[in-house]
Amino acid sequence: MSEPTIADVGEFALIDVVRERLGTNEYVLIGPGDDAAHVATADGTYVTATDILVEGRHFRRDWSSAADIGRKAVAANLSDINAMGGVATALVVAFAAPGSLPVSWVTDLIGGMVEECAKVGAHIVGGDMSAAEQIIISITAMGDAERPVTRSGAKVGDQVAYAGTLGLASAGYGALSRGFRSPKVAVDEHRSPHPPYAAGPAAATAGATAMIDISDGLLGDLGHVARASGVAIDVDPTAFEVLDAVQTVAGALGGVDPLRFVLSGGDDYALAATFPAGTTLPDGWTRIGEVKAGEGVTVAGAPYEGGPGHRHWT
Amino acid sequence: MSEPTIADVGEFALIDVVRERLGTNEYVLIGPGDDAAHVATADGTYVTATDILVEGRHFRRDWSSAADIGRKAVAANLSDINAMGGVATALVVAFAAPGSLPVSWVTDLIGGMVEECAKVGAHIVGGDMSAAEQIIISITAMGDAERPVTRSGAKVGDQVAYAGTLGLASAGYGALSRGFRSPKVAVDEHRSPHPPYAAGPAAATAGATAMIDISDGLLGDLGHVARASGVAIDVDPTAFEVLDAVQTVAGALGGVDPLRFVLSGGDDYALAATFPAGTTLPDGWTRIGEVKAGEGVTVAGAPYEGGPGHRHWT
Numbered sequence: 001m002s003e004p005t006i007a008d009v010g011e012f013a014l015i016d017v018v019r020e021r022l023g024t025n026e027y028v029l030i031g032p033g034d035d036a037a038h039v040a041t042a043d044g045t046y047v048t049a050t051d052i053l054v055e056g057r058h059f060r061r062d063w064s065s066a067a068d069i070g071r072k073a074v075a076a077n078l079s080d081i082n083a084m085g086g087v088a089t090a091l092v093v094a095f096a097a098p099g100s101l102p103v104s105w106v107t108d109l110i111g112g113m114v115e116e117c118a119k120v121g122a123h124i125v126g127g128d129m130s131a132a133e134q135i136i137i138s139i140t141a142m143g144d145a146e147r148p149v150t151r152s153g154a155k156v157g158d159q160v161a162y163a164g165t166l167g168l169a170s171a172g173y174g175a176l177s178r179g180f181r182s183p184k185v186a187v188d189e190h191r192s193p194h195p196p197y198a199a200g201p202a203a204a205t206a207g208a209t210a211m212i213d214i215s216d217g218l219l220g221d222l223g224h225v226a227r228a229s230g231v232a233i234d235v236d237p238t239a240f241e242v243l244d245a246v247q248t249v250a251g252a253l254g255g256v257d258p259l260r261f262v263l264s265g266g267d268d269y270a271l272a273a274t275f276p277a278g279t280t281l282p283d284g285w286t287r288i289g290e291v292k293a294g295e296g297v298t299v300a301g302a303p304y305e306g307g308p309g310h311r312h313w314t
Numbered sequence: 315m316s317e318p319t320i321a322d323v324g325e326f327a328l329i330d331v332v333r334e335r336l337g338t339n340e341y342v343l344i345g346p347g348d349d350a351a352h353v354a355t356a357d358g359t360y361v362t363a364t365d366i367l368v369e370g371r372h373f374r375r376d377w378s379s380a381a382d383i384g385r386k387a388v389a390a391n392l393s394d395i396n397a398m399g400g401v402a403t404a405l406v407v408a409f410a411a412p413g414s415l416p417v418s419w420v421t422d423l424i425g426g427m428v429e430e431c432a433k434v435g436a437h438i439v440g441g442d443m444s445a446a447e448q449i450i451i452s453i454t455a456m457g458d459a460e461r462p463v464t465r466s467g468a469k470v471g472d473q474v475a476y477a478g479t480l481g482l483a484s485a486g487y488g489a490l491s492r493g494f495r496s497p498k499v500a501v502d503e504h505r506s507p508h509p510p511y512a513a514g515p516a517a518a519t520a521g522a523t524a525m526i527d528i529s530d531g532l533l534g535d536l537g538h539v540a541r542a543s544g545v546a547i548d549v550d551p552t553a554f555e556v557l558d559a560v561q562t563v564a565g566a567l568g569g570v571d572p573l574r575f576v577l578s579g580g581d582d583y584a585l586a587a588t589f590p591a592g593t594t595l596p597d598g599w600t601r602i603g604e605v606k607a608g609e610g611v612t613v614a615g616a617p618y619e620g621g622p623g624h625r626h627w628t
């Protein structure tokens with residue numbers, strides 16, 4: 001019998017295996033396993049998160065412009081800081097690509113990155129470059145968070161809420177996958193999402209008990225919160241506004257339930273959070289469910305059959 | 315005529331093009347262009363640097379064990395923090411690989427990373443994973459530096475010194491490239507270098523005016539210091555101890571000058587720094603030259619013809 005490969009065990013099991021090997025020290029206030037880590041310095045603290053994007057898996061040059069890809073790569077990182085209730089201030093960018101790539105593609109990529117950074121006032125402070133067979137973009141964001149919000153603080157009875165857009169980017173992906181270039185609003189959101197950057201810090205200030213950004217799909221990511229917090233979460237499927245563009249794509253794909261994009265689609269970089277019962281939700285947040293005793297995520301009290309979120313190596 | 319590619323312009327010109335696009339803010343105390351950036355938080359500061367390693371370019375699985383590659387990947391990052399006079403405390407690791415990679419390779423890689431981190435008391439606080447055609451390891455290190463030392467502070471009359479090992483790793487590379495597995499001390503140094511982690515903070519405390527880690531080769535990296543500081547640097551070729559293993563490889567390669575490995579070899583992650591004349595050099599530092607008026611780097615007053623350091627896309 002041959003040795004197990006990383007494709008055999010999958011991303012999440014591999015992360016668990018890796019995590020067992022890591023120690024900790026007095027600098028690590030929040031370590032691996034959340035949207036971002038919280039680290040002490042000699043004189044303060046910061047939050048930090050990293051993301052790696054691979055051509056053909058996270059973006060396609062025939063679907064997205066270099067500027068779109070730059071915006072999205074940065075958005076993915078800023079979103080992790082957002083999900084801790086933080087504001088990113090500095091990014092480092094590692095970039096690898098085949099030598100045949102036009103210089104203008106790289107400058108457009110950086111232009112998109114700088115544009116997205118400007119939305120929160122962050123700056124690129126360093127980087128590294130190498131040759132590689134595929135384009136690889138690996139970004140680390142660092143920022144300030146007064147009260148970092150983890151995935152593990154949800155309590156039974158808490159309200160569940162989301163901020164941002166749900167389903168639009170994955171509807172756009174669905175359209176692009178089948179060769180369509182419309183609806184434009186959905187395709188554009190897939191190419192270059194609009195994370196709700198004000199919503200993360202606002203939720204932290206309002207007393208959010210747990211928070212996560214939605215990259216594996218709402219139900220998948222609420223599953224991470226439920227597991228980390230030791231609770232169950234029930235989602236009310238009537239609480240969502242399903243955007244016209246999402247309904248259009250669902251119809252064009254032949255009777256797909258549009259709610260599937262909302263509940264299982266990633267890539268919008270929306271936020272989900274839990275708040276104590278009775279908390280007035282901050283601007284931009286919509287109540288969509290409740291924290292219960294138990295485990296797992298249900299929709300109107302029942303398991304959802306719409307399929308899992310994104311997986312690598314499968 | 316077709317558009318210029320990144321291979322056409324090369325790494326350093328591409329970095330310049332990119333740098334022009336980046337702005338700055340009040341958080342950026344030292345921005346792109348040094349070994350690490352120095353960034354303010356709401357309540358303090360940290361230094362940070364990133365490196366991307368690509369299989370086939372920065373490491374080979376048939377030459378190095380997974381643990382060696384993990385140690386070296388972390389060493390490259392810790393060395394950047396060392397070169398600012400800082401001590402790394404936290405790292406994030408982005409990793410991409412083909413699904414066929416054995417799980418045990420990844421756990422051994424992480425084991426090597428953790429081992430190297432332990433040399434300075436740093437910890438891995440987060441990460442990301444993806445599928446990719448090649449193995450890609452992208453690490454960002456963060457740390458504390460009381461008095462960050464840049465590349466740009468060298469003054470005419472300063473002493474030039476180095477700490478660590480010079481030439482051993484590139485002699486090891488030379489041996490491996492020709493199918494040898496010895497001398498073991500050189501081959502091992504290429505597989506898993508030993509940066510002088512105490513020397514960076516000691517140099518900062520002693521008043522170093524400029525510092526850099528040696529990844530492009532001593533002369534190439536002193537060239538970065540000379541350019542950034544607006545000075546010339548002259549190196550005394552008799553000041554170096556040329557290790558036996560380096561002489562052995564030089565002999566086996568048929569009359570190569572062993573000094574070539576010392577002056578032009580990278581990958582040892584040694585440090586070079588400048589100190590005011592009269593400063594007593596800290597432990598581990600050896601005087602190798604002097605800062606002069608003018609520009610460029612010379613060896614005993616003359617240009618060195620031993621070839622340039624490492625370049626991507628060429």
